[in-house]
Structure formats: structure tokens, C-alpha cells
Amino acid sequence: xxxxxxxxxxxxxxxxxxxxxxxxxxxxxxxxxxxxxxxxxxxxxxxxxxxxxxxxxxxxxxxxxxxxxxxxxxxxxxxxxxxxxxxxxxxxxxxxxxxxxxxxxxxxxxxxxxxxxxxxxxxxxxxxxxxxxxxxxxxxxxxxxxxxxxxxxxxxxxxxxxxxxxxxxxxxxxxxxxxxxxxxxxxxxxxxxxxxxxxxxxxxxxxxxxxxxxxxxxxxxxxxxxxxxxxxx
Amino acid sequence: xxxxxxxxxxxxxxxxxxxxxxxxxxxxxxxxxxxxxxxxxxxxxxxxxxxxxxxxxxxxxxxxxxxxxxxxxxxxxxxxxxxxxxxxxxxxxxxxxxxxxxxxxxxxxxxxxxxxxxxxxxxxxxxxxxxxxxxxxxxxxxxxxxxxxxxxxxxxxxxxxxxxxxxxxxxxxxxxxxxxxxxxxxxxxxxxxxxxxxxxxxxxxxxxxxxxxxxxxxxxxxxxxxxxxxxxx
DNA sequence: CGTATTCTTGACTTATATCAATGTCGGTGG
DNA sequence: CCACCGACATTGATATAAGTCAAGAATACG
Numbered sequence: 001x002x003x004x005x006x007x008x009x010x011x012x013x014x015x016x017x018x019x020x021x022x023x024x025x026x027x028x029x030x031x032x033x034x035x036x037x038x039x040x041x042x043x044x045x046x047x048x049x050x051x052x053x054x055x056x057x058x059x060x061x062x063x064x065x066x067x068x069x070x071x072x073x074x075x076x077x078x079x080x081x082x083x084x085x086x087x088x089x090x091x092x093x094x095x096x097x098x099x100x101x102x103x104x105x106x107x108x109x110x111x112x113x114x115x116x117x118x119x120x121x122x123x124x125x126x127x128x129x130x131x132x133x134x135x136x137x138x139x140x141x142x143x144x145x146x147x148x149x150x151x152x153x154x155x156x157x158x159x160x161x162x163x164x165x166x167x168x169x170x171x172x173x174x175x176x177x178x179x180x181x182x183x184x185x186x187x188x189x190x191x192x193x194x195x196x197x198x199x200x201x202x203x204x205x206x207x208x209x210x211x212x213x214x215x216x217x218x219x220x221x222x223x224x225x226x227x228x229x230x231x232x233x
Numbered sequence: 234x235x236x237x238x239x240x241x242x243x244x245x246x247x248x249x250x251x252x253x254x255x256x257x258x259x260x261x262x263x264x265x266x267x268x269x270x271x272x273x274x275x276x277x278x279x280x281x282x283x284x285x286x287x288x289x290x291x292x293x294x295x296x297x298x299x300x301x302x303x304x305x306x307x308x309x310x311x312x313x314x315x316x317x318x319x320x321x322x323x324x325x326x327x328x329x330x331x332x333x334x335x336x337x338x339x340x341x342x343x344x345x346x347x348x349x350x351x352x353x354x355x356x357x358x359x360x361x362x363x364x365x366x367x368x369x370x371x372x373x374x375x376x377x378x379x380x381x382x383x384x385x386x387x388x389x390x391x392x393x394x395x396x397x398x399x400x401x402x403x404x405x406x407x408x409x410x411x412x413x414x415x416x417x418x419x420x421x422x423x424x425x426x427x428x429x430x431x432x433x434x435x436x437x438x439x440x441x442x443x444x445x446x447x448x449x450x451x452x453x454x455x456x457x458x459x460x461x462x463x464x465x466x
Numbered sequence: 467c468g469t470a471t472t473c474t475t476g477a478c479t480t481a482t483a484t485c486a487a488t489g490t491c492g493g494t495g496g
Numbered sequence: 497c498c499a500c501c502g503a504c505a506t507t508g509a510t511a512t513a514a515g516t517c518a519a520g521a522a523t524a525c526g
Contacts, residue, residue, distance in 0.1 A: 064373070068464070070381045074373055088366035095370065119355070126348075129362050133321035136365060137328065139372035140297070140307055146379045147423035148303045151514070182473065190380030195514060197474060213472055213523055231301070384482070414504065425483060430506060446491055446504060 009056065013080035015131055018123030027117060027124075031107040036060075038179075042084065042098040042106055049086030049094045051108045055079050058104025059166055059178045063187070064096040073187040075135070076101070078165050082131055086111075102178035146190055154189040155199050156227040159209070163218045172210075172219055179214035242289065246313035248364055251356030260350060260357075264340040269293075271412075275317065275331040275339055282319030282327045284341045288312050291337025292399055292411045296420070297329040306420040308368070309334070311398050315364055319344075335411035379423055387422040388432050389460040392442070396451045405443075405452055412447035 007024060010016055016024060033056070036042055042053060045065060060077040074096050077083045086094050109117075118125045145154050159176075167174040182193040182200065189196070200216075203209045208224050210217040218224055240257060243249055249257060266289070269275055275286060278298060293310040307329050310316045319327050342350075351358045378387050392409075400407040415426040415433065422429070433449075436442045441457050443450040451457055 064377060066377060066381055068381075072377055072380045074376070085366075088362050089370050090363045090366065091370075095373070115359075118358070122352070122355075125351070125358050125362070129321050129358070129365065130323045132362065132365055132369060133318075133323065136369045136372060137322050137324075139369060139376060140328070143307070143372060143375055143379065143423075144297060144299060144305055146376065147305045147420075148299055148301075181471095187380075190376075192515060193473080194475090194516080197472095198514095201474070211473085415506095416504080426505080427484080427507085428482060430504095431482095434506070444505085 010054075013054075015054075015080065015082060015127050016124075018127055019121055023121045023124075026120065027109075028107075030113055031109055033105060033107050036100040036104045036106060038100055038103050040100045042100070042104075042108075043094045045095065045097045046093050049084065049091060050111055051084065052082065052086070052111060052114065053084040053098070053109075054107040055081050055083060056105040056107060059101045060098045060104060060106075061101050061184065062096045062098050071187055072190070073184060075138070076162070076166070076188075082128065084108075085128075085132070088128075088132055101180070101184075151189065151191045151195055152199050153228060153230075155185060155191070155196060156224055158185060158188050159216065159218065160221075160224060160228075162216075163221070167218070170217065173217045174221065175215075175217045180216055181214050243287075246287075248287075248313065248315060248360050249357075251360055252354055256354045256357075259353065260342075261340075263346055264342055266338060266340050269333040269337045269339060271333055271336050273333045275333070275337075275341075276327045278328065278330045279326050282317065282324060283344055284317065285315065285319070285344060285347065286317040286331070286342075287340040288314050288316060289338040289340060292334045293331045293337060293339075294334050294417065295329045295331050304420055305423070306417060308371070309395070309399070309421075315361065317341075318361075318365070321361075321365055334413065334417075384422065384424045384428055385432050386461060386463075388418060388424070388429060389457055391418060391421050392449065392451065393454075393457060393461075395449075396454070400451070403450065406450045407454065408448075408450045413449055414447050 007021070007028065010028070011019075011021075011024060019027070031054075034042075036058070042060065043049075043051075045063075055077050057079055059079075060083065062074045062077060062083065063071055064074050065071050077098065084094060084098060086092075089095065145157060149157075162176050162180070163174045166177045168177045182196040186193045186196045200209060200211050203224070204211050206223070208218070208220045210219055240254070240261065243261070244252075244254075244257060249260075252260070264287075267275075269291070275293065276282070276284075278296070288310050290312055292312075293316065295307045295310060295316065296304055297307050298304050310331065316331060317327060319325075322328065378390060382390075395409050395413070396407045399410045401410045415429040418429045419426045433442060433444050436457070437444050439456070441451070441453045443452055
């Protein structure tokens, strides 16, 4: 499905900062846009990695399922993020699945176009490497958190991060802009939905957040932030 | 300290596969070699990131210290690995410290040489991106393990990985080729030295490993591997 | 409406951390 | 050279955070 693509939107993404208009146009000329309905998959774990993608609109969860059937959420993709970039990992298949957490719009390119783009626009290679480096650092942060912090803090971190990246200002707080379940949060923090539920209930009682079925609103940002700095008794 | 560098050794590293001899020579012409004694730091967390590095020889631990003083080992660097590549992370400082776990030999280049290298040798950019992608995938693997696996398995994973990457075949098993403490293993797996000690003691009793002060030898590789596949009762 | 998710909450279990004590190795200096 | 010191390791006892098991309530959906 081809859709008219607004160049100015894409130009606003940090990834394409360095590109001149004509370079960007060349890139877009080869892109295919695709609308993904809520719950739909852009690609599935294990499938041959023949394309790479850019999220224009919406939100995606990238999930992995372990051999024994446990699922984790590797990352959440927000507009402007590159994803499904398996070639960088020297992999023939996608290491996870990309599922639309909200109705989304993605651009895709065939993998074999990448070398040509880089040749014509070296700045793109640098931006991309920085984007991947950024993600590496995020992964290290998450490892550090999982190693040293208790569950409640990790949940607070994740919620704050989501509020920042996918928050919509609203009367009385910041609403997470897509449906998110306790299970999802558990899979992002390495815990169980039960523990997440208990934590959110406690927070709700303390007036920090407002919950609901696949809904979450942060009503007291500073209060939540204080949980991060809280020191063991 | 400048040392004569053996081109053939470096050419054997996957990172430089794609480079022609003259490209490699140009690279090496600008490199500075430095010997790092056991316990010495190649760079320290928070220091301005003005160089990037290649490990020729030895082994390094890259550590991070959290604000509240807890330390974790982010990764272990083996010969042929690029490290201290902060520019890719778009960071002005090093996010961790690189400490020699054994007497080591590193090559270093000033950051600002990087763009010139890439311009002359585009293959280098691709290799580097793949190297970083590889590390991203490793980080995701670690996150997955920390989310879903119990401590004993994680320790088994780490020990097996070390045996593979830094193992020296020896009478009766595979010895980890550098001094490694229980504390180190704990910092790699997100647990405490006490728990690691107990696990290794149990393994020793079962004839899987042989321990010792900062020493570790895997005496039954297949037995250890079975721990990974062991299913919950 | 009834059926299926999602969420909540209580009771109980357990893996792992914490606390505490002691043991052992290996290098250093008297 | 040997005694001592500091770093590393072991091991037991106890505490606790978080997981598991179980039941039910709330919400969305066809």
C-alpha cells in the first residue's frame, strides 16, 4: 500500500537531520508505507529479515519469546525510530516480533537498498550508527537497573519513560498514549503481572497514578520520580 | 608507548576482514599501542571520551558504578573487540571504566580520526556497525536471561560464555584464562558473591567445575550445559 | 447478555539477599 | 623465612521481596 508521505514530518526526525532534501527524496522514492492495525505484526520473530523499517506514527512493541514460551518486551518503538534493522546485527532473520500497540504507520525499505543509500548519503550511516549506539546504551541501562534495583523502582522507571516518550498531556496528568496492560509492564521490567498490579494499586492509593483496563495516567509526576531516589531504610 | 604491531594478527580479526592491506596500514599508522598492567584502567567512567580502542591481547572488564555505589560488569572485552567507542553513543564521556583483568595490549586512536577512516574505507563503517549490533544483541540476550531465568542458569551461561571466549584447554578441563573472583561473576549476573559461591561449591561437589582463589576451571562441559536445558520440576 | 480478557487481592511458598562468623590463600615486610 | 595482614571465599542462620496458587471482580466485546 503506497501512501503519500509528508517529507516535512520525516525531516523532523533526528535520524535524518543530516540529509539534504534531495537525498531524503531519493530515500522516500523507494519506501513503501504500510498501515498496521492494533495488534497487527510488522514482522514476526524468526521470519527472514528482508526489510528494515521506520515508524512514522503510532507505537510498537518488539517482543521475544523464549524457547520455554516466556515472552518479554525488548523495546517500545516510538515515531521516528528505526526498527527491524536485522542486517546491522548480521542476522538473516528477525530476532523478535514487532506488534502494533496502537494503530501505526510504518515505512519500509528492502535490505539490499541500504548499501546504496549509505554510499550516496554517508551522513545516514553515521546517524544510524548513533541510533543503534543509543539503543545499546538503553539496553545497558536496563541491565544495570535489573541488576541493582528492586521491582518497584524498575516499574517506576518504565512508567516514567513511557510518560515521556508516549505521554499525552491531559487534565490531571499525563496519559500513556496507547493501550498497555499490567502484563506488558511486567514483560518490560522482568516481573509478573501480579506484582505490577499490586504496585500500581499502591500507587493509585497514594495518588501517584490512575489505572484502568489497559489504561495508565500519571497524576503526580514528581511523586513518582521520588520513588527512584528513595534510599533503602 | 609505541610498539611494533603485527599486521597479520590484526588482519585475523573479523572487524578488519573487509579492509585491504594498504587501508589497514593507514589505520595502523595512526594507532598508538599501550600496555596495560593487571588492574590498570584504559579509561575511567566519566572521563572525556577522546579515543577509541581495540584490544590486541589480554582481557578487560568494562564496569559501571551506579550513583549508590553498586558496581556491575557491563561486558568482558576479548582480543579483537573494539571498545570505548563512546562516539557511536553520541556521548562526550565514557559510560564505564575499562579495567585490565589480565595484562593487556590495546591500540588506540583519537576520535576525530574516525570520520576520515570511514571516508577512505567504507567497509570499516559496515563492520563497525555490525560489531555494535552484535553487542546490542548480546545485551538483549542478557536482558532476556535476567528477566526469565533463575540465578543458577545465569551463572552457568556466563561461565560457559567465558569458557568459550577466554578458555584455555588444560588437563582435565577448560580454564578461564584470567583471574576472576566470585564477586566478578556476581556483577556479571546480577546477584551476590554469596550466592555465586554457594552455586560454585555445589557444582564443585557435583564435579562440574574446579574453583579456587580467582580461579575457575570447567571440568564437565556437557554437565554444565545441561543446567541450561533443565526444566522446572 | 454471556463470554472472554484483564485486573485485583489474599494466602502461601520460595529463591535469593542479608547478616554474621570463620576459614584460607598469597603476598609483604620484619 | 615465617608471621601477619588483607583480600577472597565458604557456609550457616535468618529475613524478605517477589513469585506462585487460587479465587473472584470489573470491564470490554460480540
